[in-house]
Amino acid sequence: MNRRRTAAVALAVSAVAALSACSSTAHPGAAAVVGDQRITVSTLQSHLAAYRAAAAQDTTAQEQPGVQGNLLALLVNAQIVDQALADQGKSVSEGQVQQVEAQYAQQTGSAQALQQAIVEQLYIAPSDFPIFARYQVGEDLLLQQAGVDPSSSQAGAAFLKILQKEGSSLGVTVNPRYGSWSTVSTSSSAWPPLAAAKQPWLQRTAATPPATS
Numbered sequence: 001m002n003r004r005r006t007a008a009v010a011l012a013v014s015a016v017a018a019l020s021a022c023s024s025t026a027h028p029g030a031a032a033v034v035g036d037q038r039i040t041v042s043t044l045q046s047h048l049a050a051y052r053a054a055a056a057q058d059t060t061a062q063e064q065p066g067v068q069g070n071l072l073a074l075l076v077n078a079q080i081v082d083q084a085l086a087d088q089g090k091s092v093s094e095g096q097v098q099q100v101e102a103q104y105a106q107q108t109g110s111a112q113a114l115q116q117a118i119v120e121q122l123y124i125a126p127s128d129f130p131i132f133a134r135y136q137v138g139e140d141l142l143l144q145q146a147g148v149d150p151s152s153s154q155a156g157a158a159f160l161k162i163l164q165k166e167g168s169s170l171g172v173t174v175n176p177r178y179g180s181w182s183t184v185s186t187s188s189s190a191w192p193p194l195a196a197a198k199q200p201w202l203q204r205t206a207a208t209p210p211a212t213s
């Protein structure tokens with residue numbers, strides 16, 4: 001299961017944008033809010049239950065710490081990418097998603113081997129792989145729209161800027177029980193992970209630009 005710019009299952013992508021402004025009103029029952037789209041706690045729990053059910057069928061799978069936050073990070077970042085595409089009048093087709101799934105099945109050797117890799121290395125349910133596939137296709141489309149070769153060494157930094165702009169425009173908040181949306185990049189994650197919460201759920205704060213080096 002190999003892919004450019006990657007480490008964990010060679011599926012890793014570049015870092016995500018900074019924590020942006022949150023609403024001053026309460027978000028009861030929300031695990032996260034992306035713009036005007038709520039990811040409810042019950043939705044997150046259903047994804048977690050699907051992962052655990054799949055893991056229970058895999059005798060070699062072991063649940064890792066932070067699985068719940070890992071799932072929420074995928075749901076949040078996938079929404080940001082979808083909205084960034086929509087802003088440009090683009091979207092990811094079902095055919096493109098199926099093509100990605102077929103490519104990974106070929107790389108792993110079979111559909112069954114792919115499902116095992118999804119559970120053991122991405123820590124999501126196989127039923128959630130299309131979300132990741134859409135995210136991955138969306139990354140490439142956004143980079144291409146920006147005139148950046150997705151396989152180039154500049155792709156990671158360029159994708160970060162795209163996500164930062166879109167996320168700051170939308171406004172992203174995460175219930176602090178799960179962490180916070182972060183600028184931290186890690187080569188061991190297949191998508192930008194959540195970081196420890198640094199501010200209250202109800203407090204409005206200005207967007208923080210990513211650190212430069």
